Amino acid sequence: MSVLLKLENFKLRYGAVEAVRGINLEIRKGEIAALLGANGAGKSSTMNGIAGLAPVADGRVIFDGRDITDLPPEEIPISGLTLAPEGRRVFGTLTVADNLRMGAYAVSDPSEIRAAQDRVFTLFPILAERQNQFAGTLSGGQQQMLAIGRALMCNPRLLLLDEPSLGLAPLVVEQVFELISTLRDQSVTIFLVEQNVAGALEIADRAYLMASGQITRAGSAAEMRASEDMSASYLGVH
Numbered sequence: 001m002s003v004l005l006k007l008e009n010f011k012l013r014y015g016a017v018e019a020v021r022g023i024n025l026e027i028r029k030g031e032i033a034a035l036l037g038a039n040g041a042g043k044s045s046t047m048n049g050i051a052g053l054a055p056v057a058d059g060r061v062i063f064d065g066r067d068i069t070d071l072p073p074e075e076i077p078i079s080g081l082t083l084a085p086e087g088r089r090v091f092g093t094l095t096v097a098d099n100l101r102m103g104a105y106a107v108s109d110p111s112e113i114r115a116a117q118d119r120v121f122t123l124f125p126i127l128a129e130r131q132n133q134f135a136g137t138l139s140g141g142q143q144q145m146l147a148i149g150r151a152l153m154c155n156p157r158l159l160l161l162d163e164p165s166l167g168l169a170p171l172v173v174e175q176v177f178e179l180i181s182t183l184r185d186q187s188v189t190i191f192l193v194e195q196n197v198a199g200a201l202e203i204a205d206r207a208y209l210m211a212s213g214q215i216t217r218a219g220s221a222a223e224m225r226a227s228e229d230m231s232a233s234y235l236g237v238h
């Protein structure tokens, strides 16, 4: 399988804090890859750095053969990669439909925007039902669906998801994981951060384990499930 995203010696620093210490990883076209690890391991920093939202101190981000390390954040979705960040950041005082339209800022063709919206509404019928409702009045799970839906509005080839299941009821978590599998079946490649290690390893093809800014283990989902380091990281999660 060909490589869609590659991090080479990827480093991220906040002042004196070395959040990511020179990691190397590859995401293959068509797979679900998971990034796992305890709180503070550097998972969100990695996601934000790829999406151009945190300053990369060293190394390179190669997306589909192109070096996007220094692209400004608003241009990265145009290249085909979007991030649904941690914490369901929807615009609470805008409607569901307006939130979705904001996600399509990089798309200029109105028929393409309509098609993207139709696709999101098919994936999340509840968002179609609530399209004129203020996003701030949606339930937590619905806001999470909206955050994912918004990221899908620019038809990404690679979707980065930072803790999509955080704070959701078990039934909704299951729905979100099912949806992620559906997206992969629709040929969206997924790079997923999760504290729900068991759930993530059920849907993922491969996984990376991160600790203190470094990748400490990588392998197929089955290998990771069997690994002893993983039990240690299970203890590190809540």
Ligand SMILES: Nc1ncnc2c1ncn2[C@@H]1O[C@H](COP(=O)(O)OP(=O)(O)OP(=O)(O)O)[C@@H](O)[C@H]1O
Binding pocket: 014, 017, 018, 019, 037, 038, 039, 040, 041, 042, 043, 044, 045, 046, 086
């Ligand atoms: N904006 C920032 N300024 C300074 N330090 C930061 C900043 N963002 C993150 N850090 C630090 O970088 C390290 C990695 O944080 P990061 O958010 O990437 O971890 P994480 O793996 O996503 O953790 P969690 O599972 O809790 O979300 C932590 O020590 C954190 O305190």
Ligand SMILES: [Mg+2]
Binding pocket: 043, 044, 045, 086
């Ligand atoms: Mg995080």
